[in-house]
Amino acid sequence: MVFWKRLFSNPSDSATSAPTSQFNGELLDVKGETDSQRRIFLSTERDIDLYELEELCDAVGWARRPLRKVKRALTYSFLVVSMWEVKGNRRRLVGFARATSDHAFNATVWDVVVHPSCQNKGLGKALIKYMIRQLRNEDISNITLFADPQVVDFYRRLGFVLDPEGIKGMFWYPD
Amino acid sequence: MVFWKRLFSNPSDSATSAPTSQFNGELLDVKGETDSQRRIFLSTERDIDLYELEELCDAVGWARRPLRKVKRALTYSFLVVSMWEVKGNRRRLVGFARATSDHAFNATVWDVVVHPSCQNKGLGKALIKYMIRQLRNEDISNITLFADPQVVDFYRRLGFVLDPEGIKGMFWYPD
Numbered sequence: 001m002v003f004w005k006r007l008f009s010n011p012s013d014s015a016t017s018a019p020t021s022q023f024n025g026e027l028l029d030v031k032g033e034t035d036s037q038r039r040i041f042l043s044t045e046r047d048i049d050l051y052e053l054e055e056l057c058d059a060v061g062w063a064r065r066p067l068r069k070v071k072r073a074l075t076y077s078f079l080v081v082s083m084w085e086v087k088g089n090r091r092r093l094v095g096f097a098r099a100t101s102d103h104a105f106n107a108t109v110w111d112v113v114v115h116p117s118c119q120n121k122g123l124g125k126a127l128i129k130y131m132i133r134q135l136r137n138e139d140i141s142n143i144t145l146f147a148d149p150q151v152v153d154f155y156r157r158l159g160f161v162l163d164p165e166g167i168k169g170m171f172w173y174p175d
Numbered sequence: 176m177v178f179w180k181r182l183f184s185n186p187s188d189s190a191t192s193a194p195t196s197q198f199n200g201e202l203l204d205v206k207g208e209t210d211s212q213r214r215i216f217l218s219t220e221r222d223i224d225l226y227e228l229e230e231l232c233d234a235v236g237w238a239r240r241p242l243r244k245v246k247r248a249l250t251y252s253f254l255v256v257s258m259w260e261v262k263g264n265r266r267r268l269v270g271f272a273r274a275t276s277d278h279a280f281n282a283t284v285w286d287v288v289v290h291p292s293c294q295n296k297g298l299g300k301a302l303i304k305y306m307i308r309q310l311r312n313e314d315i316s317n318i319t320l321f322a323d324p325q326v327v328d329f330y331r332r333l334g335f336v337l338d339p340e341g342i343k344g345m346f347w348y349p350d
């Protein structure tokens with residue numbers, strides 16, 4: 001897996017703390033972190049193992065989706081953000097989100113997930129803030145999403161507005 | 176303009192009804208149409224004159240947007256649908272809509288517009304139905320949009336569901 005190789009380009013590095021600096025991502029400062037060996041990174045690299053992503057989605061109880069289609073969705077998403085827990089020479093996918101976009105005006109955020117073992121530590125917040133920053137860097141000014149009822153307040157605290165000017169989210173599903 | 180050429184590959188055709196059959200789109204059966212010379216076509220061709228599109232958006236009072244960004248949005252939209260009024264050898268853009276997508280699961284419809292002179296004739300309905308059909312052909316099953324309050328009922332009649340299972344549309348804008 002290329003991602004893994006990139007993280008530890010030299011296997012002998014694995015026992016030191018150096019490898020994390022080679023990680024193509026952003027180191028997160030996690031408040032109240034007691035494990036000094038544990039690092040959390042955010043990345044826009046797309047080289048995500050589909051089985052590891054499926055495992056993460058399983059952990060939050062999402063319905064399984066064909067990996068062929070998941071792969072296609074990752075390829076054609078405008079932005080893919082992943083969150084990694086790095087401990088020594090091990091890394092684990094602990095968060096994920098992606099966004100579709102017209103590359104000009106709008107983006108829509110989909111599939112936001114944080115592993116249950118990492119929830120309530122501000123990591124979801126960091127994931128979305130990172131996403132907003134990436135989209136703003138691309139000059140996208142209208143960032144949208146469809147929030148399940150239990151996360152509406154979470155997104156509100158991050159600056160998302162519910163039904164602005166009465167604009168309503170609507171869905172069409174096949175019969 | 177390529178589109179125009181395609182429509183009338185031979186200028187001498189223009190006085191006959193033949194050219195419309197060369198149109199790379201779908202002829203619409205407009206109920207109660209009194210003008211026998213008038214034809215309405217739907218197309219997924221992307222070769223749309225940006226100034227003509229701007230004129231259409233002006234007609235419904237939308238705020239102007241940089242054409243450079245509009246061009247980019249058209250390029251990176253998954254689907255672009257245009258509606259054309261054809262009379263003899265003239266054609267006019269009378270409707271437009273586009274959708275972003277991950278090419279796998281979701282699509283989001285943006286910028287739906289029908290020229291005021293063509294409203295209340297079922298053309299908007301035909302436009303959206305055509306769009307749904309195109310997206311379904313691409314195996315997209317989750318078609319979403321953000322509806323202004325005055326068009327919520329319009330989309331509801333087309334099978335769109337408002338806030339299904341309490342899912343809420345949310346927007347983030349820059350400060």
